[in-house]
Amino acid sequence: MKLTYFQGDPPNFGDELNATMWAELLPEGFFDDDPAELFVGIGSVIQHNYPKDAKKVVVGSGYGGYTKKPDVHDGTWEFHFVRGPQTTHALGLNPDLAIADAAILLRETTLPEPAKDIKVGFMPHYESIERGNWKEACALAGVTFIDPSHPTDQVMAQILGAELVITEAMHGAIVSDALRTPWIGVKSMHHVHRFKWHDWAEALNIDYNPVFLFPSNLREAWALSTGRGGSGRGAMAVCTSRPAVPFNKACTHMAARSLQKLAHQTPSLSSDAETERATERAMIAVDGLIKRYAQNRAFA
Template sequence: MKLTYFQGRPPNFGDELNATMWHHLLPQSFFDEDPTTLFVGIGSVIQHNYPRFARKLVVGSGYGGYTALPDISDGTWDFRFVRGPRTASALGLDPHQAITDAAVLLRATPLPPPAKAIGTAFIPHYESIERGDWRAACDLAGIHFIDPTESPDRVIAQLRGADLVIAEAMHGAIVADAMRTPWIGVKTMHHVHRFKWYDWTDSLAISYRPRPLLPSNGREAWAVATGRSGSGPGVRAVFENPAGRPVNWACRHLAARSLQSLARADPHLSADSAIERATDRAMSSVEAMVRDYGDKAWSA
């Protein structure tokens, strides 16, 4: 069975949780590089472009709308649970299979100790690292910057140690919620990333109210205005030359004020009973999955 997840460049801690969390929860011999069975875990990775011959074992993943819906009627899909009710509805699954994002199972693994002196923190979407100027905006705002491209343990420690997390990165909010750290979700700079937020928050009965956040430089402002990525060389050339510097300066300062305003807003946090129930249900599903695949899992 092959562990399968999105591997971006730079890496994104939410996806990279797959490389560490499952090894705490599953038998040591569970994974190999056999592509005939794909273990599909944390992330918006329910998609149509997996090899048709491979069996797809889905454990807590979501559909993100990044590709067409897969044809799950071909007999190669084994859904143990999915991220939320919107994924279940899109795929025509039993609503009972919508538990929550698999990252909730971090609660059942060893965790790094909380980082100290974090206070209020902001974690952007990993794509905003290249496009935006959020470290500088956080410095201006007096808010701790969490880099989502750092190692999972380092990010988790900061999320655990924060008093409040402002999150553009959805797994920043998911992990904060699992660790019982209050969080405020902001509208992602690109609209394609928004469906998955409601999928997850619906799974925990969170009345999600995403907050607007002003862009941190000219490139992000252009991306928000046009609905495009803002990553092309032409856009970079416009805003990174001397003529674009005043726009970037103004955006950084406005973004810093926007972060300071968000830090005073009412945060979200799922009910203790909801997160405990979801953790128990997800763990029971994983245990049943290990029993069902046990002969293969323990044979190495």
């Protein structure tokens, strides 16, 4: 079975958890890189563009609306659990499969030591690293910049050590919630990333109300106002031109002030009972997965 997940440039924290978390939860030798069986784990990776004849084994993934809906009833899909109720509804699956995002299982793994001297951290969406100016905005605000392209242990240590995480990245919220760090979700700059948040939050009965965060430069303002990514040639030329410099600087300062204000708002956190229930159900599903495939394989 081949571990399959989105691999971006730069790498993205939520997706990269697949490379480390499953190695601890599954037996050694579970993955053999056989493309005839694809393990579909953390991420919005229930998509239509997998090889038609390959078996797709879904363990805690979600449908994100990034592609058209796959035909999950064609006999090549095997579901152990999915991220949330909106995934089951969109794909016509058994509602009982909606447990939580697989990253909740970090609670069952060895965690790094919490980073020290972090009060408030901010994690942008990984696309906002290149598009935005959040490192400078965080420095101006006195907020720790949590870079989702950094190694997963480093990011988790920062989340564990923070008193509050403000996040545009969904897995910033998912991991914060799983590790019991209060969090505030901000509305993503690009609208395409918003469906998946509600899917996950509904699974844990979180009253999710994303808050507005001022864009850190003109490219983000363009993405927010148009619903596009802010990477088009025309937008790039205008937003990075010399006349735009003072406007970009003003945006960065306004974004810093926005972060400071958000740090005083009431954060979100699922109940201990909901989190423990979802973790237990997800682990039962993983145990079932291991037993199913252990019948024909000798794991170390």
